[in-house]
Amino acid sequence: DVKVTQSSRYLVKRTGEKVFLECVQDMDHENMFWYRQDPGLGLRLIYFSYDVKMKEKGDIPEGYSVSREKKERFSLILESASTNQTSMYLCASSSAETQYFGPGTRLLVL
Amino acid sequence: GDSVTQMEGPVTLSEEAFLTINCTYTATGYPSLFWYVQYPGEGLQLLLKATKADDKGSNKGFEATYRKETTSFHLEKGSVQVSDSAVYFCALSPNTGRRALTFGSGTRLQVQP
Numbered sequence: 001d002v003k004v005t006q007s008s009r010y011l012v013k014r015t016g017e018k019v020f021l022e023c024v025q026d027m028d029h030e031n032m033f034w035y036r037q038d039p040g041l042g043l044r045l046i047y048f049s050y051d052v053k054m055k056e057k058g059d060i061p062e063g064y065s066v067s068r069e070k071k072e073r074f075s076l077i078l079e080s081a082s083t084n085q086t087s088m089y090l091c092a093s094s095s096a097e098t099q100y101f102g103p104g105t106r107l108l109v110l
Numbered sequence: 111g112d113s114v115t116q117m118e119g120p121v122t123l124s125e126e127a128f129l130t131i132n133c134t135y136t137a138t139g140y141p142s143l144f145w146y147v148q149y150p151g152e153g154l155q156l157l158l159k160a161t162k163a164d165d166k167g168s169n170k171g172f173e174a175t176y177r178k179e180t181t182s183f184h185l186e187k188g189s190v191q192v193s194d195s196a197v198y199f200c201a202l203s204p205n206t207g208r209r210a211l212t213f214g215s216g217t218r219l220q221v222q223p
Contacts, residue, residue, distance in 0.1 A: 031209055041215060050209075097209060098156060102153050
């Protein structure tokens with residue numbers, strides 16, 4: 001079975017802090033994705049990566065950056081957290097059209 | 111751009127009732143279509159998928175048929191159980207270029223005993 005893990009299930013941070021969300025997959029997938037999930041909005045794509053050191057902006061990249069130094073790991077970085085970044089963050093990986101999701105990180109920014 | 115529209119919830123049903131959750135899409139070309147399910151406190155799990163017109167995806171008693179003429183992918187189940195209570199997301203993936211999913215807003219299903 002594909003396994004996608006995320007470093008934390010719950011995080012509480014203060015405004016202005018730098019936040020790192022880590023995602024690891026164990027299936028040698030080329031593609032990895034970060035989404036945020038908000039009530040009534042479904043999932044929205046923040047960034048994705050189709051290879052090591054390669055990244056592309058999704059639909060809502062503002063306020064975020066990413067890093068992919070190894071194939072299995074894709075990190076989402078909030079350079080200076082703000083309250084409007086309080087959300088559920090979901091990581092996914094894929095080798096073809098089917099994406100496999102991690103359990104999510106619920107981030108609260110105070 | 112691509113978009114997915116699904117019926118708003120919550121949908122509340124009694125156990126053993128028939129379920130339909132409507133999903134329509136707008137996309138260029140021939141996307142793949144998916145239903146994902148999210149149980150409380152968990153991430154998304156793939157429920158079923160269809161990759162071309164007239165394909166029927168099925169899993170755990172759920173079914174959905176890829177209808178290109180109506181650009182729809184409605185989710186159905188003949189007899190729901192309390193354990194089916196969850197949020198259901200319809201999504202599409204283009205078969206060329208960017209492979210990220212475009213999601214609908216999700217439909218919460220509540221099944222009462």
